[in-house]
Every structure is written in C-alpha cells, then in structure tokens.
Amino acid sequence: MPLPPQSAPPRTNRGRAAGPENRRALIAAAREIYADDGPDAPFSAVAKRAGVGQGSLYRHFPDRTALAIAVYEENLADLEAYARAGRITLDDLFTRAITQAASSMGFIALIESDRHDPRVEALGARFLEVVERLLEREQAAGRLGEHVEPKDITISTGMLATEISRTDPDQRDAVASRILTILHNAFAPGAGRPKP
Amino acid sequence: MPLPPQSAPPRTNRGRAAGPENRRALIAAAREIYADDGPDAPFSAVAKRAGVGQGSLYRHFPDRTALAIAVYEENLADLEAYARAGRITLDDLFTRAITQAASSMGFIALIESDRHDPRVEALGARFLEVVERLLEREQAAGRLGEHVEPKDITISTGMLATEISRTDPDQRDAVASRILTILHNAFAPGAGRPKP
Amino acid sequence: MPLPPQSAPPRTNRGRAAGPENRRALIAAAREIYADDGPDAPFSAVAKRAGVGQGSLYRHFPDRTALAIAVYEENLADLEAYARAGRITLDDLFTRAITQAASSMGFIALIESDRHDPRVEALGARFLEVVERLLEREQAAGRLGEHVEPKDITISTGMLATEISRTDPDQRDAVASRILTILHNAFAPGAGRPKP
Amino acid sequence: MPLPPQSAPPRTNRGRAAGPENRRALIAAAREIYADDGPDAPFSAVAKRAGVGQGSLYRHFPDRTALAIAVYEENLADLEAYARAGRITLDDLFTRAITQAASSMGFIALIESDRHDPRVEALGARFLEVVERLLEREQAAGRLGEHVEPKDITISTGMLATEISRTDPDQRDAVASRILTILHNAFAPGAGRPKP
DNA sequence: CATGAATGAGGGTTCATTCAT
C-alpha cells in the first residue's frame, strides 16, 4: 500500500451546516452556467461557479440529469404555485417559458435526452397537469379553440423555450413576439382545421 | 497474440484525384454520423466513417462549422433545384425539414451558434430567397394568409426540424403531424390576428 | 422530486458507550467488504457497511493497515485459542487458511506491504509461535518430516490463502485440494531432499 | 460551438514512425512500473515513464489488460523459444518465474482477474502447452513423479511468482530457495500420495 | 495530397481525509 502523497492541507471545511447552503448554491450556479454557456458546459464548471468542491457537487447531484431536474423542479414548483394562486393564462405560460428559457428551460433539451428517466417522467406529468387545467378553463371561457390538445401546448412550450434560448439576446424579443403570434393564431377559437 | 506489424506500409494513397472523392465521402459520412449519434458526436468519427485519414478531414473542413455548412449547402442546393423546377409548397418545405431533420437539419443548431459567420449568413440568405418566392406565390394564390412573413416561415422551419430531430424516432410521425397542424392553422388565410 | 430535507437532525448519537460496539462493527464490516469486493475496495465502504460515520472509522483505525491488523488479530486470537485447546494439526491450519482466505487472509497481502510495521511484526511472531509448537509436536509424532522448518509452513500458508482468495469461487475446492496435496507430499516424513 | 481554447503548442510530434518504437517503449515502461510500484500503479504512469502521451498509450493498449497481455506475451514467446530450442526443465521454468516475477509475472495477478478474457485464455493455453510437453518428457525420464499433473505445475508457478514478487528484495533468494525445495519435494518421483 | 499515429489538455468521477456540529 503506497502512502498517498499529501501535498497541501485542504482548504477550509465549512462543516456539515454548509450542506443545504451548498445545494442551493449549486442550483443557482447551474442556472447561471447553463444560461451563459449552454447545456453542454462542463459539469465541473457548476461546482467552480458555486464555490464548492467537486465532491460536493457529486454528493448532491450524482449526474447531470439530477442537477437539471433540481433546477427545473424549482421552475415547476413556482409555476404550480402561480397556477394555484389564480387564473393562469396561456400567455403566462409562454411568458415564463421565454423569461426562463435563458436560465433553465434550456434544460428541457437535457431532460428530453433522458426522457425515460422516471424522475423526468414525473416532472413531465406535473407539467402536463398544469397545462390540462389551464386548457380546460380557457376553452370553457372560449379563449382557446376546442381543437387544442394538451400535447399541442407542451410541445409548443418546448419549441418556444428552445428557440429563444438559442437566439441572440438582442433578437430575443422580436423572435419571441413572432412565435407568440404564430401560436396565438394557431390556438385561437375557430382556428381549427382537420389534420392532414 | 500475433506479433504486431512492425511497419505496415501506409494504406492506399489514392493520390491527387482522391480529393473531390474524399470530400464527398466526408459529407456523406457526416450525414450518417449526425443522424446516428447526434451533433455532439466526435468530429473525428466522421473521418473514420468516411474511411479517410484525419488529415484529410481537416484539409477539407478546417472546423465543425465548415463541415456543417457543406452538408447544409447540399440540402439547400437540392431545395433550390426543386423550387426552380416547379411549384414548391409550404408543405414541401416542411416535409423536407422533417425528413432531413435526422440527417442534416440538426445542423441548423450547430450553424446557429456561428450565426455571424459570413458563410452561414450567405446560406441563410439563400434559404430566405426560396421562402420569399414561395410565400409570394402561395399568398397570391390565396393558400397562405397575408399576415405571414418570410421570417415566420424560416423560424417555423427551424423549430420543426429541431423538435423532430430531438424526438424519439417512434414518435416522430405523431409529433410532426401535430406541429404541422399547428403551423397550418397559424398560416392559413384568415388566421391573422393583431400581434400582442 | 420531494423537497430535500433542509436540516435533518444528526442520526442517533449513541454516545460514549458506542465506542467498542462501533469497533466491532467496523471489523465485521471489513471482513464482509474485503470478502465481497477484494482488498482494493474503498476504505470508506467499510464505514458505510458498518453503519458508522467516517469519523468513527478513522478514530478507531487511522489507516488501512490498522484495520487489516485488527481483522487479522481476531483470526489469530481464534487460532491461538484453538491451538491451546487441543492438538492442532497442519491440516487444521491449512483449512483455516482456506476458509478464511475469503474473509481475511487476503489481508496478508495488505499486511505484507507494511512488513516493517512493528504491529505487523508482532502478529507475525505470534503466528510463528503457533507454527513452531505445531511443528515440534507433529514432527515428534512422526507425522511431518524432519526437514520441514517453521518458515516453510508460514510461507506455504500465505501462498495457499493468497491463491485461494484469487481463485474463482466455483474452482476453489478443486484448487485447494490440489495445493493441499502438493504440500502434504512436500512435508511428509521422508520427503526431504537436499536443497538445490 | 464554443471555440476550444488553444493554450500552448503541442510538444514535438515524432510522426508516424514513432509508432512501433512507442509500443516497445510502453511495454518496457510497464515492466519497470509494475516491478517498482506493483500492479496497482496508475495506468498513466506507464505513459509518463515511456515518455509518451496518454493518447498513445490508449491507442496501443486500450485497457490495462491489453498492456499486461503484451508484456506477458513477450515473456511467453521467449519461454516457448527456449523450450523449442532444447530440453527445458522444471527448474528452468521456475527460475524464469523467479527472475521475471519482479518485472512481469506479477501480471499473472492482473491477468487472473480477467480470467475470462479470450486473449488471456489464449495465453493460458500456450503456457499449458509448454508445461505439458515438459512434464511428459521429464516424467518419461523419471525426473518427475507420475502423480504430477500439468495443473500442479501451472498453479505452482503462479504461486511462486506471486510470492516472490511480494517479498522484500533482500529476502527473495532465501524465500525462492525455500519454495523451490518444497516444490521439488512435492514433485519428486515417489512423492505421490493419495489425495485427501 | 493522403494517411494515421502522436500529443496533451480537459472533463468526468472517485475516494482518502478532515472537521464543524
């Protein structure tokens, strides 16, 4: 058993209490990293940005998907709270997709590559739930066409977020408004056509 | 274990004439690789699949973008020829986006990250040209709403291709048909609404 | 994803009395770990298997060698007790080496890399003591050749344990029996030859 | 596609001709490394010792087993040549195991952990072949007992090499001579006993 | 002009060890 080399004393150990703090810092760092560098940024960059050791990153999030899920879960919880609190509209949903595109909806891409992960499926189901309720209410009120189905909304939201997150920041507003118009037109009452 | 070859002569060096042949082989290999393994596949895998040395890959395509451009250029030339040959419809365009999503439209994503590259801009301009003519003709014939602008089409095409290329193969048809319906409804004559 | 526990209280702190209990649990865990995963298993796995904190592992056993020594010490104490209790034969010794090969004699390898550690030397001396008495008695009874020396036995025991611990479980019996035959033949009365 | 950082120009590229040379250097380095640091030395240490890039190490030997096999293969080829050239005795075999224990027979351990690898099995078969011929000849000449089987020899050789490679260099001669005596006695004509 | 081996930096992951609670 060769003695392990012990070069430098470890840096500060903030102790056990740093756990939850680190977890939050990692999620926040992930938002920044993925917004700045995209979903292919090095996983270790998240630890560096959070000011946390590599090991702690892996303790909290054993793989990329776990971290992506944690970030998206926060977005989703926020969305659910908002939906419970009042009348959420399709525009609310899309607006969130746009503003959060930069920071976290880009994670959709990551998540979609792990589509069969049960944790991912659970998040998908929760999002679908929100969409279904929204759709029922808006259709009942005549603000959305009867031809619209939940899957239309979830796919559109994903496409919207993806397109925005890949668009130059100084063109995001213009592109967002264009896509919103397209979707409004497609989902408006009376816009339904027989599928091809 | 058989003795390792001490100094096998270099494989066939097909000489100067192999240049264009290699170029074509590399582009074809790129289509396969990106269809099979996605846009993050190792660049060097293209050379291997093409049966060509690494050096030749770099000689022909100094970076990933150069190769992506070459692939997309072929798609575009084909589209232009088709457009010149007859009445190209919006559905023709979308159908191509769908069928080529797997092999090459995923390159859109790659290309969009190099949006300011002049070669990329030139391709974008050529694509826009095709779309503008298509739009004029179809609007004149009353098959597309007057509210539709070329940028709507180019963005939609990109979103469609992206979404399809990231969708599970066995759900591609269903998703494609759903997106097509959305876009039809959005672009149909009379679907126009004031922008938000 | 359920909300992560923000600050779960530390698990039961069983207080001062848990010291000896933890020590025993760690030694038992070490046997299991090394039997299941081999001597290169992570040191920290022992703590986990014992259901004990990392800190306690290091408090009781500051390094791998300390733990290996503790495990082997138990084996040895058991052997000494057995030897005191009655007529221990060479086959008893070998049988123990075989059955304990899996769980602890593999530690011989670990210990041998720290051969100059005084604790290791002390264990070696105790083992040698047992062997010497055994040898005297068996030679006096004519069951072992006069040419056999204690070192022959200690080396053979180590080789036997090592070979068994590295053999596929389903071939251990066959290999063990073969090695036992070799050693019997070598140590039998009358088997002595001049050394080369 | 973020541009890859290009910090420093790569060191000398000795070109394609360095291939076979590197392969030999790696095998030689492996002998040294495993003799000095044991079979658990970092794989990358071999590349460093050989003065070769990590990538070249992996090109030539995709995993540890491949390298171990290459080293052992050289030993084995040498042994086969020696056996073909004249009368190889059991002592020749054991002497080789002892002198090569330090540099490469320790690989037996590594190889035995991959026992089901077909490349490993092929080497085992070749070694067995040498042993079988040796045994036939020596038994016919009355220099080895009829009770000895090839498996006895292969196991003994492995145990001998392992024990020597783990013994302190300044005690190797003594231990080797002791083990040789044991094996001589066990394999001598007339040493056979019924198995237990 | 093609070839394909060499190179080494970079990212992923593990794990020995420390230390606040």
Added chain:
DNA sequence: CATGAATGAACCCTCATTCAT
C-alpha cells in the same frame, strides 16, 4: 465521542488538432 458533509487531488479516458512520412 459520533456523525457525515466538504474538500480537492488523482486517476481515467476522450478527442481535437498537428505533423512526419
């Protein structure tokens, strides 16, 4: 005295890029 999270160095491996032949 126990706990278990934090830490970061080390190792593994891949792959973009270069360059002698």
